[in-house]
Every structure is written in structure tokens, then in C-alpha cells.
Amino acid sequence: MLKLLIKKEFLTALRDIRLQVSGTVLLILMLTAVLVGRQGQKQIHEEREKAQSAMYDKWVNQGAKHPHSAAHYGQFAFKPKPVLSFLDIGLDNYTGISVFLEAHKQNEILFSAAQDSNGMTRFGEMTAALILQVLLPLLIIFLTFNIFSKEREEGTLRLIHAQGLSMRQLFMGKVWGTYLMVLLIFLPVILMAYLMLDQQSASMDPTVNTKFMLLAAGYSLYFLVFVLLCVLISAFARNSGISLIGLLGLWIISCIILPKATSNLADKVYPTPTQFEFTRTIKEKVRNGIDGHNPSDSRLASLREKVLKEYGVETIEELPVNWSGIAMQAGEEYTDQVYDHEFTKVENIFKEQNKISEWAGFINPYLAVRNLSMSLAGTDFYHHVAFARAAENYRRQFVKVMNKDMELNHKPGVAYGDYKVGEEMWTSIPAFKYDLPDPISILSNQWRSIAALSLWLIGLFFLSSAYAAKIPKL
């Protein structure tokens, strides 16, 4: 019985010229977005890989110099373009792509695509994610707005009911028939995207296949939620006009108004400091201490006292090691503490803002799938932070190596310009490598979005089952 209903819904939708046209346009749009997106992702990734390798070559071939000069000479870390970013660009255009790594300072990640583009970038690129999250639901609305009312208006609902079919069976037939139609558009896109994952993708991210499957599953779930919601609303609407207005209103609220309102609310509840405030606080805390009672002069004095005591000498000149190297590493570690303290504060603000967006998924499934999709594509805030941490750890590590060399090998009395190290030292620092977070950490990080989508699905099935029998027959 269900098979028969699904077949009928599928056939009638498939033969509807308006749906043929809109479905084909959407399919072409998505295939183009996937194709262009993948080309773009490959190109950007190769560019960044080349840049990363060129910068490391420069580091290795910087010539002989003092290790501290090398620490200031610095390196660059380029954020790899995640493979699945061709499906969902997420925050990638806004979060910056490279960071200069040097002694004493934790620099910002700069050069976001939005910085280099015109204002249109802020309206979002035509990515597969945008089409899947925003435009495909529009097609679902056109598929379903009169799914019951048309039958009611044309009298076929009476005839169906006369065959002894319950409204619950009819409802589920319509849901699965529409869903099949949606899958007919979604599956070619997802299949094509899958075929585009090559050897290079796997070498860049070994878990890319798992993430891809999870992404496809997430979208499949979202479409089912949207189909259920639309069919349910359409079933109880008095006529096609009311149903269309209601569903379009729902679309505008969930895809346009609520996301904006949610981010405004998040910003209101957890305001982020301005760049000026942030930089000033860091400078102040480096100078006066994290708590404001430990200025840099007294920190240096107590360190000197401690080191002299440790080596059993009276003056710095008597030390068997390089005092500057020790002082610099200590200063480095203190600055790191200040940066960690301040960055963690800002990160926590962003995390809290993101949490509001994730919780909002419980009232808006669009937000749930948007957050999940960005996360699995590797283009959300969580991934940005993971890259920033990896780059910062790398910076600390190589600056530490430089300082240690200075402490141990730059003998007291030797002038700064006379102590130099070369390629052997530079190559002892491996090139920067960043591994994308694994699927388990992504899923655990996105539990709210997954729970929201699941709850929507369970809730809608429950509502359908409870109220389908009450759908008006006449």
C-alpha cells in the first residue's frame, strides 16, 4: 500500500512540468556549484601548499644567523583548505588563511577572502551547502504546499478515502513519495561530489570519506525533517493559498530571519571585545603582569636571582650559560601565558556564541544542519581554533628550540653578531603540518545539532502519527 502511494506521489511530481523545470534548474545549479567548488578548493589548496613549502624553503635557506634573529625571521603557517569545503565554505571566507609565526608575539590569522573581496562576498557564495540548506527546501515547499489541498479541491481525496485508506497511511505515502523526489535531486549531486574525492583528498584528510558520509546523512535527515514539516502544515491548511503562504513564511523565518536574530542575540549576550581593546589588554598584561601586580622589571629581577642561585654565582657574567637566552625564553613563556589567557577568554566568548546558535537548532532545523555541515566540512569556528592552536604550538616549539640553542651554545662574552647557526639548525625544525580534527571529535562537538535534528525528526513523526487521523477529508 505504502509502495503504491509513494509511486503515485513520485510519478505525479515527476511529470509536473513546473517541478521538472525547477528541479532541473536546481540540479544544474548544484552540480555546477559542486564542480566549481571542487576546482576552487583544489586550486586554493595547491596554492597554499606551494606557499607553505616556499616559506619553509625560505626558512631553511635563510643563511647563517643568530638563533634569536631566526626566531624573529619567523615562519608562516598556511591553513590548508579542507577537502569538503567545496561543499560548504562555512566561515572560511571570514577567518583568514595564514599567520606569521615569530618570537614574542602571537599574531592574528590574516588575509581572509572577505577582506580581499567586495561586499557581495558577505551575501555568501553559491555553494552546494547554500543550495541544499536554503533552495532545496524551497523546492520541497513547491512540491508539498498543495499536496493535500489539491486532492481535497479536486475530489481525489474522497476517492482515496473511499478505497479504505486511512489518513495516516496517506500521510506517510505523501511524505515518502516527496522524500524520494528530493533524493532524486540530492543523490546525483552527492554521488558526483563523492566521485570527486581523489587520492589527494585522502592524503590530506584520511577521514574524509567518513566525514562525507556523515555530511550526506545529515542532509538526508534535514530533508526528511523539512518534508515532514511541510506535509504536516499542508495537510491542515484550509486551502492551497493558505498553505503556500504559511510554508513560505516558515521558510523566510527559518532561513533568513532566525539565523540573523540568533547571531544578533549571541552577540548581545556574549559581546566580543574590539581588536583595539584586545591588543591593549595584552600589551598591558605583558607589561604589568596578568594580575596587574607583577611588572616585567620585577619578574626579570626575580628570575635573575633564581638563576644566579641555581648556578651558585654572583653575577650574570659568571653564568656558564647565556643569560639572554634564559631571559628570552622566560619572557616568551610569560607572554604565552598572557596570550593564552586572553585568547581563551575570546575563544570562550565565540564558543558561547556558537552554543547559542547550536541550541537554536532545537527551534530551527536549518541552524542545526548549517552548524553540522560547516563542522563536517571543516570550515567552522572549531576548525579555525584547531588550526590556530596547531600554528601557535608550532611557533612556541620552534622559538623554544632557538632560545634553548642560544642559552646553551651562545657563550657569555661572545658578541651577538658573532654567534651564528645554519641550515642544520633550521632543518631540525620540521615544516608546519596541520591535521584536521577527526570525525569523532567533530560529532562530539556538534552533539547539540545532531540532537536537535533527531528531536525534530522524532517529534514530527510523533505529531504525524498523533494527528494524521484528524486531517480533514473534505
Add this chain to the structure above:
Amino acid sequence: MLHVIHAYDTIAYAVLKLKIGFLMLEAINLSKSYHDHEALTDLNLSVAPGEVFCLLGANGAGKTTTINLFMGFISPDGGQVKVNDLDVVSNPAETKKHLAYIPENLNLYGNLTGLENLQFFSGLGGEKADKSSAEALLSSVGLQSDAIHKRVSQYSKGMRQKVGVAIAKAKKAGNLLLDEPTSGLDPQASNEFAQLLQEMRQNEVSILMATHDLFRAKESGTNIGIMKAGKLIHSLKSDEISLTELEQLYLETMKTESYAEATH
């Protein structure tokens, strides 16, 4: 004065019930209101196997409400409606098995062919028809073979009604409910439709038909009921009244102000 024949009084019901065990379609003191409007008041009627009961009346007389109550599309406010001795309200699924139905405006699914429509509806009714038997059924109701595989959006009303009859026949139900099935049909299509009714009647199907067409009621019906303002004013055997007499009775009933006056 017109000779009014009351075919079913209480004794006649009892005799008929004794004869066949139960009446196929039966309305007992049936009432239905929409807000303040009484659409049906204390309706009593029954249709035995092989009978065609035609309900005549103006728009709003309660004909479609009666059909809708038998189909379970709406629930009665009072009384009982039975199909094969089963209460429609308490056995909605079971009674549907014994009912076939053809509505007034049968639109079907325009994007599907006549054959696909038949296969879909008969499948829902539990009588899955394969391609060849569905084609044969559609031919048997007079649908031309070249039309069978055309989309229904290209069909005339008469052709759609034929598919409707095929759907009803495919269900092999013992009872058929028709809501003004011949309205808008040309005389030839209407005549073909009457022949199909005759054929079903011979197969002992009990038929309840709401219609405006006095001629068709007289020709096809075994029993005729005239309704007005939700009440069954007259119930008569069609072979005991001429078309002219029926027409006069109908017009006179429509003119009268109330049931009391009509039965006076």
C-alpha cells in the same frame, strides 16, 4: 391528486431483512447539522442487493450529505448509518471494503494515464489489477483503447467518469454510492453510464445514487426518494410511477413550504 407510493414502511423493512438477512445500505433516523443548519433530519432509507435507490432533490436537499455519511467522510449527529449491517462510525475501515464510490466531479490524477489511475485506486482498494486486466476493465466500461494510455488531463468528463466506474467495478464491492455521476455528461455518455449501472445491478450490487436527473432516476432506479431541506419527503418504487407523474410530484414537492404541507 398524485398517487404517492410509500414503498418502505416499517413492515416492508422487516420483510426485506428477513428475506436477505440484512440490508446492504441502511440509514436509521439519520441526522446531521452544520452549525445551525440542519442538513439532514431523521432520514430512514435502505437499499437491498440489486436495487438502485435514486435520491432526487434540489441543491442543499441533503443528498450529498447522505452519501458523505455512508462514506464516513462526516459523522452523524444522530441516528445510525450501516453498510452490510455494520455501523459506519464504529467500523470505518471494514465498511469501506464493501463500498465503491463515484463522486460528482471525478478529476483523478491528470499526470497519470487512465490505466495508472485505475491501477492506483484499485490497488488502494485491495484489488491489485495487472496491466492486461486493467486494460480489459477500462475497455469494458467503454473507454477507447487509444485513450487508456493517455494522461487523464486530456480526458473529457465522460471519459473520467468511465475510469471512475472502472475503479468502482475493480473494487468488486457489494454497494455503490454515486454522487450526481451524470451531471455534465452528454446524452450518449449518460446513456452508456446507465447501461453500466444496469450491469452492476444485475450483479446484485446495491446502488445509492444522488441525482438531479429525473429521467435517469426513472430509467435506472428501482426506487426513488425525493428530498427537501434535509428530509426524505417521498419514497417510491420507480415502476409504479410514470415519468410525468414523477415530474409533477417533484415540482409540487419543491413548491411546498414545508414537510407538513408536502405530506398533508
